[in-house]
Amino acid sequence: DAGVIQSPRHEVTEMGQEVTLRCKPISGHNSLFWYRQTMMRGLELLIYFNNNVPIDDSGMPEDRFSAKMPNASFSTLKIQPSEPRDSAVYFCASSDSGQLYQPQHFGDGTRLSIL
């Protein structure tokens, strides 16, 4: 079975540009999570969706960040405008919803560099 698929794997862009990260969760999983990982702050949960509905976005750092999940098989995380401090690895993960004991399965991440 295919795992969580993220694209692009790497993104380098100049500050001020719009950045869109994409994620396809594992088929049948109805919870989806976006994380950001940096050396300074570790792994931070940005937002999670349950059945395509955003449940908790308290981790989204600023209004420049937005996330959507238009259907069960696709989600985007958008940064507009981007800033150098947004440079990080962004992970998407999926799992069975409502199951505290189910692990999250992570994509390979998008390494984002804002110049």
Next chain:
Amino acid sequence: AQKITQTQPGMFVQEKEAVTLDCTYDTSDPSYGLFWYKQPSSGEMIFLIYQGSYDQQNATEGRYSLNFQKARKSANLVISASQLGDSAMYFCAMRDYSGGYQKVTFGTGTKLQVIP
């Protein structure tokens, strides 16, 4: 207050020896799940093992076992017979309900280096 605490930023272990990575957690929710993930230098996050709060026995997965001490709120990962490929960052995580929402919290990680 931190919900997941990993007090060992880095550890060394001799190849073929066993090693324990510490994790303590804090939650008032009686239902929760505890997880360990491995992140090699290549960057991907690999799920290793989980323990449910109501599980009576410690979880095991191959060379990985979870030493679950509920009263102490600890969930230490034990890796037996360490291999060079075990060198990586290891993260402890908890999934519980907080404020009506399901929350996932990760610790800061422990960097394990296996010495030949």
